[in-house]
Amino acid sequence: MTKTIQILKKDKYEKKPGQRGLALIVNFMFHGGKDERKGSEVDCKNLTNFFKGELKYQVECTTTDMTKLELQDYFQEIARTYLTEKSKDYHSFICVIMSHGNEGGIRTTDELITVEEIKKPFKNKTGGKFNGKPKLFLIQSLSWKRRAGKGCGILDQPSASSEVFYTDAPSYSSTNVPTDADIIVAYATTPGYVSIRNIYEGAFFIRAFLSVAKNKYIEEHIEEILRKVRNELATNGEYEYVLQSGSLAQKCQMGMLETTSTKKFFL
DSSP, X not given: OHHXXXXXXXXXXXXXXXXXXXXXEEEOOOTTSTTOOTTHHHHHHXXXXXXIIISOOEEEEEOOOOOHHHHHHHHHHHHHIIIIITGGGXXXXXXXXXXXXXXXXXXXXXXXXXXXXXXXXXXXXXXXXXXTSOEEEEEESOOSOOOOSSSTTOOXXXXXXXXXXXXXXXXXXXXXXXXXTTEEEEESSOTTOOOEEETTTEEHHXXXXXXXXXXXXXXXXXXXXXXXXXXXXXXXXXXXXXXXXXXXXXXXXXXXXXXXXXXXXXX
8 A cells, every 4th residue: 555655656746835836927918919819817817816815925026018028037036036046836827828829939029939939948857956847838819830721719700890709810867857758738739720718708718728627627637638738629619609790600629638747737
């Protein structure tokens, strides 16, 4: 029995007494512009309520529209402060980034930033104090080339009408660190397709994630939760259609996961 318990513990990322998770929420709203991401403030509020209220995570949230360089500096500061200087206080790191996007990456106010550039400051590194701890990235954005035609969530040209739905086109040594390990990236949609956002209720992907996570985080690890999120997006009628008419009529979406996790990550 003792040996079984030890094996189970080794299969999960460690949470030490007194530690909590760190959640970073970055929401580009493009305030006042023609591309303003209406409804994204709903996602910020709901994510904060879940991570802070339910999970007791420390939450850092910004709705400042930043340039690429400003965003990279911000990430570096977060990594230095929390994942280095205060690393012993946290068992995991979650980053939610919400913005518009296209085939080149995720939009800032001046340039695109790639997912790889987002992950870079938080990766394992030689002598890194956050090595071996899980890092989860939730990407609420369209990050790939647009595709036209029939199907779920395929992007048509944006409508000029006032629709309520929009689219967002310690197990390592200090000398041998698998840099890309312990990273999970969950995308709101698959390549070529769009992510959908309701200006009153928020993005489909964020809503589905919170719906599943709130009910399953105690008994299921994050990759199983995200599998259920994909199932929700695919089968739940709440996410199957948008409007009877308009640029996103009768559309749905499907999330995607990339992982280099080495253990099970429980929120």
